Amino acid sequence: MLNSVMKLAAGLAIAAATVTAAFAADLAAPKGDVVLSLTGAITQTNAKATANFDMDMLKAMPAVTFKTATNWTKGETTFTGVSLKALLAAVGAKGKNLHSIALNDYAVDIPVADAVDGGPIVAYLMDGKPMSPRDKGPLWVVYPFDSNAAYKTEEVYSRAIWQLSRIDVQ
Secondary structure (H helix, E strand, O other): OHHHHHHHHHHHHHHHHHHHHHHHOOOOOOOOOEEEEEEEOOOOOOEOOEEEEEHHHHHHOOEEEEEEEOOOOOOEEEEEEEEHHHHHHHOOOOOOEEEEEEOOOOEEEEEHHHOOOOOOEEEEEEOOEEOOHHHOOOOEEEOOHHHOHHHOOHHHHHOOOEOEEEEEEO
16 A cells, blocks of 8 residues: 555646656747747746847747738838747737837737737748848738738738847837
């Protein structure tokens, strides 16, 4: 009987360690320069209460590419990046609002409800090339304006924040 209890206790200890390890498996730390930081109502972090991403980490996520015209580019432009939906899933976002901040401290709120399949991406390539801060980069929230008439409003255009550097999930 004692032997059975000891085996059960050992099995429970192994199970508890496995569960703890699974929950402790936060994001890997960035190896390059941090280009995007998420804070707030998130469950996955790699720094104190923050999920930091370098460009390689973003590029390691499934890429989404689409063509669309914007108010800030000439003609149809091809954008590649990570979907906002996938980015929020990667950090375990639990909020309703994304307070998004640019390198120049411009800020705009994006509803989490916008983070859907076929919705906006955090673009890191424009026409196949990285974007410099001078050219709206290195990250730009871009909506597929041409594929959804509901995206062609001043309110949605205002959410297309370029030089994105921080998101606080609220």
